[in-house]
Amino acid sequence: MTLFELYERHINPGLAGLLRFTGLDKVESHAEGVYVWDTEGKRYLDFLGLYGTLSLGHRHPRVVAAVKAQLERMPMSVRVLISEPTTRLAARLAELAPRGLSMVYFGNSGAEGVEAALKFARFYTGKPGFITTEGGYHGKTLGALSVTPREPYQQPARPLLPGVTVVPFGDAKAIEEAIGPDTAAVIVEPIQGEGGIRVPPEGYLREVRRITQEKGVLLIADEVQTGLGRTGRFWAVDWEGVEPDILVSAKALGGGVMPISATLCRPEILSIYKSEPLIHSSTFGGNPLAAAAALVALQVIEEENLPQRALEQGQYLLAGLAQVQRAYPEFIQEVRGRGLMVGLEFSDADIGAVVVAELASRGVLTAFGLNNPKVVRLEPPLIVEKSHIDQALEALSEALKATQLAFEGVL
Structure with missing residues (x-):
């Protein structure tokens, strides 16, 4: 039995089904900075950041060192x-x-x-x-x-x-x-x-x-x-x-x-x-x-003045997302947020779910809002670089193009 099957049997079968639908029926292996790798060697750009938890990125060396030192004491x-x-x-x-x-x-x-x-x-x-x-x-x-x-x-x-x-x-x-x-x-x-x-x-x-x-x-x-x-x-x-x-x-x-x-x-x-x-x-x-x-x-x-960094990088991300919205107005109803707390509201929750899956297939992790599944939220680490944002925006454009093909004749 695979590790994913064990998770499905013993932890949460419903969530396992959702992960399978979005193509995330994988096992995480390790992480560093803004990236996560699965056990198959695939690298993901983490634009979810554990729902806003990973502001410093994965395994920030100073935090890890502090915990190790305290562990010894x-x-x-x-x-x-x-x-x-x-x-x-x-x-x-x-x-x-x-x-x-x-x-x-x-x-x-x-x-x-x-x-x-x-x-x-x-x-x-x-x-x-x-x-x-x-x-x-x-x-x-x-x-x-x-x-x-x-x-x-x-x-x-x-x-x-x-x-x-x-x-x-x-x-x-x-x-x-x-x-x-x-x-x-x-x-x-x-x-x-x-x-x-x-x-x-x-x-x-x-x-x-x-x-x-x-x-x-x-x-x-x-x-x-x-x-x-x-x-x-x-x-x-x-x-x-x-x-x-x-x-x-x-x-x-x-x-x-x-x-x-x-x-x-x-x-x-x-x-x-x-x-x-x-x-x-x-x-x-x-x-x-x-x-x-x-x-x-x-x-x-x-x-590292991360609040100011969040403000500047967030403005860059919002500007890029606004361009993507103009290209796909039938899908994206609104782009909104402040700093690096950003949401894309889709016309339908099913469209948002497909976009999340398509982004994952292109190595970008996101998720929808628990109280509003029409919204896909982007909360990358505050250490994110503009090159990472460009990578995510390119993946989003490709994901929307694939979603458009999937919903052709449906909408």
């Missing part, structure tokens, strides 16, 4: 003594965070970070309700799923958290009208990722911040995918100078080597720790290996 904390890398990471994040976010809780994933944010909001306000947005994606654990309004994911897990109100994304007035006496917090992505790389109208976040402050409601910024330079600013909320009450970071925080999340809060929100220090905790959250990776990842992001 102490890979896991005993938890009854203080971990040096974990503590130094918390202090550094507090320095880099929007003003006022000086307390940090560490988890292992974006969903864990969101779970913590929801609990902290309830602890602090004593209220149960949350407002989230259509198309928003905050994770698939039970609490995070409750504020991720996608019916196919939610329905089999019901009942979810009560008191969640869903409003249109980009509509600050709808948030204002939805806030009630039981609302603890509003949770929002500065740019929706899985919702299809949706950029809200200018001023939206500022208005949401004003409304939540006036109403005495917390604002949770989910920067799991948008943070750490991805959109051309260190945090995506920086585009509008917004200072949330809670900010969730993950994905790229581990430097593409270790999983870690950080839930950053104003100190008063975590005042409950003074009387109940173990009310929310994680055995592996912020472990020394992950913290060592994150510390160096933050250094690399700053020293």
Whole structure:
């Protein structure tokens, strides 16, 4: 039995079928920088970047070295003594965070970070309700799923958290009208990722911040995918100078080597720790290996000015994609994004799926949005060069030409 067949039998048969359809029924072998190789020796240009995780590329040498060094010292904390890398990471994040976010809780994933944010909001306000947005994606654990309004994911897990109100994304007035006496917090992505790389109208976040402050409601910024330079600013909320009450970071925080999340809060929100220090905790959250990776990842992001690089390379990518769109207007409805967080919305999800498969056959990895399968997202490492972008654009043009032939007489 092949390794892929073992995966299909023992892990996820449905995903295995999807991978087979897209021509990705392969086994990954190794990776470096912007490239991945399978066990058959084929090289792929990674324009998915583990859904925005690999901002520094695969196996960044400084991050790998930091993890190796920490592994030789102490890979896991005993938890009854203080971990040096974990503590130094918390202090550094507090320095880099929007003003006022000086307390940090560490988890292992974006969903864990969101779970913590929801609990902290309830602890602090004593209220149960949350407002989230259509198309928003905050994770698939039970609490995070409750504020991720996608019916196919939610329905089999019901009942979810009560008191969640869903409003249109980009509509600050709808948030204002939805806030009630039981609302603890509003949770929002500065740019929706899985919702299809949706950029809200200018001023939206500022208005949401004003409304939540006036109403005495917390604002949770989910920067799991948008943070750490991805959109051309260190945090995506920086585009509008917004200072949330809670900010969730993950994905790229581990430097593409270790999983870690950080839930950053104003100190008063975590005042409950003074009387109940173990009310929310994680055995592996912020472990020394992950913290060592994150510390160096933050250094690399700053020293190599990756936010500015994301902005410049993103403008180049968007300009190239606009040219491709003009050549295939019947397929591509819209090109949008900010920095190196870019989406192509196709006229039909099936067309997008075929394009993903055709790109894979040409050695370029992409994927569609989990909350919007009509959108193929492009989130390459922030170290990507223009030559890599040119390679991806050429592959996309060829993929669209092949898709056009496949759908000839159908559309």
